[in-house]
Amino acid sequence: MIPVYSVAQIRAVEAQEISKRGEASLMKQAAAELASVAVTMLADRPGTEPAFVIGLIGPGNNGGDGLYALAQLQQQGISTLALQYADQVHADASAAYQKAGGTLTDFADGQNELLGASLIIDALYGLGYRAGSPLPSVPAQSYVLACDVPSGLDPETGVAEDNVLRADRTVTFGAMKSGLLTIDAPLVTGDISVADLEFDFSSVSPETQMVDEAAAVELLNQHRSWRDAGRHKYQRGVLGLIAGSDLYPGAAQLTAKAAVNCGIGLLRTHVPESIQPLLAVSVPESVPLDDQQIKEALSSSRRHLHGKGAKISAWAIGPGLDGRTPPTGVIAEVFASRQPAVIDASGLEVVPTGPSEQPRVLTPHSKELRMLLNRAGVKVTPDEIAQDPIRWTRWAALAYNAVVLLKGPTNYIVAPNGSSLVVTHSSPQLATAGSGDVLTGILGYLLSDGSLTGTQGLRTVPNRRIMELTACAAIIHGRLGRVTAEEGTVSASRLIDNLPKVMKHFGF
Incomplete structure (x- = not known):
């Protein structure tokens, strides 16, 4: 897992590293990471030979990182151009770049060259960006690599300007910054890689x-065993769906x-009589579950969790x-059980507050989170x-008293003790009707399989493991969105069709 720190924490550690190792040494190390990713991006985009890389160069160290990276690309035989978007640029980095054979010119004089760029390196501001700072325009569909932070994105808040330089990939230095994961950031950073530069964070606790x-x-592999191949369906997870x-x-x-396409051992379904025939046709693998059978299952599970x-x-x-016609009273008995449960949609309107023996995951989006907080007496605004x-x-x-997954471009997973995990993905296509129902099926399966929870007998699944499996479900869901989007438009049904091959990717 990748630790996430605040900008203040990273600035403090960076200052310590500069005092120990020197500014120039760190800049050249950062530039090497940036140049390496640039080469990879060029290789991943065929048909752009000969490669031509343009750097947008701002003042200070971020611009210096970009110039040193361009110098390294020049030395590898890649044609480059540096466009100066500031009155001054880092003097030593500029000298190194021009010594390598590169050309540095004012942005106004060279901006037409952007149309022919194979790759644009955004090295304008980094952590030094402030709201309202001037931003250049780049051609639509430009292929952009951001140096540390996309220009136009506030690295502390995650708020982006309308004309932010959206990146296809971001190389961030030192550590992952919290502002790269919040609000607008997941929509503008592209894929993020962390170049840790061997910073020493041993004395600092990450935010998440x-x-x-x-x-x-x-x-997912933490508790898997070769013996799993010999399990029968009841040992591969039995999910009760209400x-x-x-x-x-x-x-x-x-x-x-979704649960069936994940590969669950057995699915038991408690649905209204009117839709049982529909379910029998669309999911013939499911087995109906009435009120009496739920009580019997709960009784059995009290002896064998x-x-x-x-x-x-x-x-x-x-x-x-x-919500206007809630399910029968047996749902209260399920909430009183000790089997793990994922609770979504209208189930969030009836889940009780307060202490509980049941390990639960609540999966609200922001509007539903506000509703949950209001039910608990906590008033909060969407902003x-x-x-x-x-x-x-x-x-x-x-x-x-539950693990809560707040859904969105960044998924926040938080336990009652305050510990947290985050999952971010660039799959905006997942914002479609039924996508959350698919996530519920994925997570329901993961929670049902003892080889994944690592829990057998009468032990309950600890919240830490609930958090980890919830994060895994969000990761699977994110990849599912990307895979489906590559084939065309995204719908919940198409997500489900792709689940088997995505699950196979994760070893199922």
């Missing part, structure tokens, strides 16, 4: 941890299909429920949530 795909694979209504019959089907004796090992509650999402997600996690 970011989970990426590599970390997700490690987390969902659907006459008003919203499709949501239950989407969640059920996980393993072959447990008739249901996890629950998914909420997709498509009609307040947007400005400080981790804070308000922590309030909800504490009020409901």
Whole structure:
């Protein structure tokens, strides 16, 4: 996992590193990382030979990083041009670049060259950007690599200007900055890589941890065993789904299909009688579950929380429920159980506040988070949530004694003890009806499988593991969005169709 720090924390550590190692040494190390990523980006974009890289050079160290990187590209035989977007630029870096054979010219004199650039390196401001600072225009569809922070993005708040230089990739230095994960940032940074430059953060506690795909694979494999190949369906996870209504019959089907396409051992479904025939046709693998069977399953599970004796090992509650006609009283018994549960959509309107033995994940978007907080007596505005999402997600996690996943371009996952994880992805296409129902099916499956929770017998799944699996579900969901978007427009049904190959990518 990747630790995430505030700008103030990073500035303090950076100052220490400069005093120990020297500014020039750090700049050249940062430039080497930047140049390496530039070469990779050029290789990933065929048909742009001969390569031509333009650097947008601002004042200070960020511009210096860009100039040193351009010098290294020149030395590798790649044609470059530096466009000076400031009265002054870093003198030593400028000299090194021109010694390498590069050309430095004013932006106004060379901006027409941007049309022919294979890659544009944005080295204007970095951490030094301030709202209202001048920003250049670049041609539409430009291929952009941001040096540390995209210009026009506030690195502390994550708020971006309308004319921000949107990057296809960002190389950020020292550590991941919290402002690269919030509000507008995930929509303008592109893929982020961290060049740690061997900064020493041993005396600083990160604000949170970011989970990426590599970390997700490690987390998913944490409790897997070669013996899993010999399991039967009851040992591969049994998910109880309480969902659907006459008003919203499709949501239950989407969640059920998602769980089945993830590879669940057995899906038990508690849905209104009117939509049982629909579910039987669309998801024939599902097995109906009535009130009496739920009580029997809960009774069995009190003796065997996980393993072959447990008739249901996890629950998914909420997709498509009609808040005006809530499900039968048996749902209260499920909330009183000790099987892990993911609760979404209208299920959030009925989940109780306060202490609970049930390990839960609540999965609201920002509007639903506000509703949850209001139910708990905490008044908050949408703007307040947007400005400080981790804070308000922590309030909800504490009020409901649950892990809370706040959905959005950045997913914030917070436990009742205040610990947190974040997952970010560049899949805006996931903002489509039914996408959340698919996520519920994915997470329901992960929580149901004992080889993933690492929990057997009468032990409950600890909140830390609930958080980790929730982050993994968000990672899977994000990749699912990207894979589906590569093929065309995105809908929940198309997400579900792609689930088997995405799950295979993660080792299922």
